[in-house]
Amino acid sequence: AQTVTQSQPEMSVQEAETVTLSCTYDTSESDYYLFWYKQPPSRQMILVIRQEAYKQQNATENRFSVNFQKAAKSFSLKISDSQLGDAAMYFCAYRSAREENSGNTPLVFGKGTRLSVIA
Amino acid sequence: GAGVSQSPRYKVAKRGQDVALRCDPISGHVSLFWYQQALGQGPEFLTYFQNEAQLDKSGLPSDRFFAERPEGSVSTLKIQRTQQEDSAVYLCASSSRHKSNTGELFFGEGSRLTVL
Numbered sequence: 001a002q003t004v005t006q007s008q009p010e011m012s013v014q015e016a017e018t019v020t021l022s023c024t025y026d027t028s029e030s031d032y033y034l035f036w037y038k039q040p041p042s043r044q045m046i047l048v049i050r051q052e053a054y055k056q057q058n059a060t061e062n063r064f065s066v067n068f069q070k071a072a073k074s075f076s077l078k079i080s081d082s083q084l085g086d087a088a089m090y091f092c093a094y095r096s097a098r099e100e101n102s103g104n105t106p107l108v109f110g111k112g113t114r115l116s117v118i119a
Numbered sequence: 120g121a122g123v124s125q126s127p128r129y130k131v132a133k134r135g136q137d138v139a140l141r142c143d144p145i146s147g148h149v150s151l152f153w154y155q156q157a158l159g160q161g162p163e164f165l166t167y168f169q170n171e172a173q174l175d176k177s178g179l180p181s182d183r184f185f186a187e188r189p190e191g192s193v194s195t196l197k198i199q200r201t202q203q204e205d206s207a208v209y210l211c212a213s214s215s216r217h218k219s220n221t222g223e224l225f226f227g228e229g230s231r232l233t234v235l
Contacts, residue, residue: 006161043231047223047224050223106152107224109162109163111161112161
């Protein structure tokens with residue numbers, strides 16, 4: 001079974017600075033997807049960024065970028081120019097690329113990192 | 120609809136009561152997932168459906184938990200004889216079947232269950 005580990009329960013960053021959230025995962029599969037989701041106090045999970053395992057290039061979305069190290073099974077999230085609105089729980093998640101009945105398999109989540117942004 | 124809709128948003132139940140939580144996925148989404156999220160924890164997988172077929176229910180904590188999606192659209196998660204340890208936020212998510220997508224899940228706002 002796949003597992004996702006986030007070793008930082010809490011992180012803080014000064015506004016406008018950069019912070020990196022860590023994530024490692026364990027799988028025997030070669031084809032999969034990785035995600036970072038943000039969960040603000042309103043509880044709704046919002047996709048921040050995704051990475052296909054077969055792509056060597058690291059994904060970027062505006063101020064968010066990842067450092068994907070497939071051999072090390074590491075998938076960290078870097079937030080640049082941090083803003084007060086970035087404060088939330090961040091979850092790393094894994095999904096197998098295989099399909100079941102022409103549909104998608106479930107996401108496996110880490111336990112999350114609570115990010116605080118200091119003004 | 121525009122997004123995944125869950126109801127009720129908040130539910131308080133007395134221990135031993137039965138509860139039913141509803142999820143209305145994004146129109147046309149084949150896959151529907153239920154997760155349980157305890158306070159301060161990550162979501163834990165409960166069960167999922169492709170259309171009306173329940174493909175995996177290995178995450179359901181006990182036989183008091185039951186989920187259905189009879190017409191392949193709206194889903195209901197039922198918890199019988201609720202216990203205090205059932206207190207959590209129950210998240211529903213859906214995704215489309217298009218092979219070009221990476222399986223992004225779209226989440227509802229969750230139903231917070233408190234069992235007294």
